[in-house]
Amino acid sequence: MPALLKNLSRKLGMMPFGFHGGVEVDQRKLTASMAIEDCALSPVLILPMKQHIGEACTPLVHVGDYVKRGQKIARAEGYVAAPVHASASGKVVKIEEHRIAHPSGMGLPCIFIEPDGDDASETLEPWEDWAERDPGELRERIRMCGLVGLGGAVFPTFIKLVRDQRHAVETVILNGIECEPYLTTDHRLMLEHADEIVAGLAIIRHMVGAREAVIAIEDNKPDAVETMRRAVVAAGLEDVRVTVMPTRYPQGSEKQLIQAITGREVPAGKLPVHIGVLCQNVGTAQAVFHAVRHGRPLTERVVTVSGEAVPRPGNLRIPFGTPVRFVLAGRGLEDLNDIHIIHGGPMMGERLRNIDVPVVKATNGLLAVPEPQMSSMQSSEQPCIRCGHCSEVCPVMLVPNLLADHCRNDEFTRAEQYQLFDCIECGCCSYVCPSTIPLVHYFRYGKGQLAQIRRSEAFAEESRLRSEAREQRLEREKQAKAARRSRVRKTHAPAEPSDNNATGKEES
């Protein structure tokens, strides 16, 4: 009955379904009214060989080579990967390991480019006639241009843009939610480049053959809703629905957005396409448009540079590889004492210990906040009073306090039973915890430990099989030898080919 009412209300008033839990966060969108500006060119660009989810790339250039903006400088290895392109013209000065934005502070091989300032660029052939082209051809173009999801997950875009006989995409959802506090990247893109985003949506829809298309925007961005509605009409795509969602974190998370719009859940371990949905960020849609229509690879992105400690916050178009230190200095932030720098948003982003890391495809925001503001999360962890607020806000419907107990006590099998791996690390539980328990931190710890345990279990299993196979082989050889000897003794006949069979088996 409730499902029926929901369906009815949705059909009548286009009311979204909503998702479980979530929190109302202080928006702090300081840069919402600031137009996108170009960031100055850094004297050196540091391009990591992995800026996506998947396998790292292999450099195609050598030290001393001259490269143009848009030139492919690293080749994707494997299927889940995206190539890297030079983000400015100039000279390759070195290829070596450098720190990247990663919780472990780990390093990756990076290509260092010294820009010459000429801005010589290299693009692929512009395709004005994309509508006549084969979806497979467009997909290859998007793969070659190094596109990844720009909402923050950086999953290679081409993989999702596929026509599958078994799982047809019925609904394309364009994600313009941007629910993280401070961040205004997608908001500004929708205001300033609505036509390009809508054109990108048209290309995506053409590729996957979706019947329905929805652009989802939260009601804290009424101007973006208005602009997108106009752009949709101007593009002659009246059947594209621009849906206003009530503002609630983490609505921009793919699974939660799909639930809020379609009322359906993505089954565990499956992809959205299994329920006929494709979700793309508005920035990705714009990048799709540039890649297809103008042949332009992904070499830059819009980043919100914000936070109370930034003298001149803004929305900047930044070439990949620009060091974070250079970006912040450009906005008047030089003295970094008692200031926390966050890569991403305050709910899911990661605090940078080293700001010489480069801006990459995943960088949707760079925040600088004065230290005292962060103190609440650093105030010492109090015992859990089991108030249950964490379960109330969990969008995945976990029971975070019990789950954290299991992780803290190293009861990982139990944690897995409590569906640890379904945690999306949105941070709602930690945000509301009156005991300031860093729940998400415990979940990351548990996931890491479990991954380690699985690896060593797999290794042990492999060793066991190998040692068993060896024992069997030795046993067979012994028997074969004994048989041969007895035969030789008895009949003086030559050995039979059964030996060869045994050897053949053990190799297989």
Added chain:
Amino acid sequence: MPIISSPHIHNGDSIRLTMLTVILALLPATAAAVYLFGWLAFLSIATAVLSCVLTEILCLRWMGRSTASALDGSAALTGLLLALTLPASLPWWMVVLGSVFAIVLGKQVYGGLGYNLFNPALSARVILLISFPLNMTTWLVPMSAASAALDLYDFQLCLAFFLHGPQALGLTLDAITMASPLGHVKTEWTRGVGVPEALAAYHYSYLNAFLGSEAGSMGETSALALLIGGIYLLARHTITWHIPFSYLATVLLLAAVFNMLDPNHFAPPMFHLLAGGLILCAFFMATDPVSSPVTPAGQIVFGIGCGILTWCIRSFGGYPEGAMFAVVLMNCAVPLIDHYCRPRVYGHGADE
């Protein structure tokens, strides 16, 4: 080194804020207690709160822990809750003993705040009831002023009564006390008198029970004051509706059905609702976060269990009041309830 992991912002909630909210919600009931039982209520409440906080400080110091958490409001709240469940005629040393029980046996032996299995205030009350059954079931006549044997609004008299007992004032307890409605009904039933007759003889009035002027524990008699606090807690989202609603609804439903079947034996639902500690337990004791289930489904199971036990103990048990036993018994089942009442995780077993 502090953990630096997302999220980097927080909504500002804290344990202290939660405890202060509950204490604030208990203010109407505390005020009603002082209004109804005069200086005796004030003395008992102050003694219980101070003893609890002091015991907490001593325990923490003895265990070599930081004593800062003694001031987080949880010990004071335990003291206040305990005092509100006590009769106003209790001597000071029983109040102190109860407070020590609450903090030491109810809370610190388990490892302190957050680890206790039982509600500390209720477990202390159970211990007191079993240890001192007579004192714990002797109820002062509320609002007895100058005309009565004991003037509750005379500070000197009350202090003497609190410190030295009724003998020091030349009083016997019988002269200044009466049975509670629940106790009266139970005793009469054992004598073969039916519920309607017993209530008539008691001059029982629903309005008095709602406002609080029937005999009973200091903070349990005024349903009105407790409801104001309970609604405040619901509005502030410190508690959710699940436990109070399922608890009260279960008691009302059972009482209504059985009252319909045999009105002579089983008291009517409104009587159950307004009598004894049911409303205090439903809004303030059963909802104690530490000793109640975490998940909404678990909370409903917990509330129903409390309701069934409360009604059963009141109707068939040896004690006239069952609310506190019900909550303490259901506290034992919380780990089990939590394990089996987990919500369905996103994407697991959803409609395909």
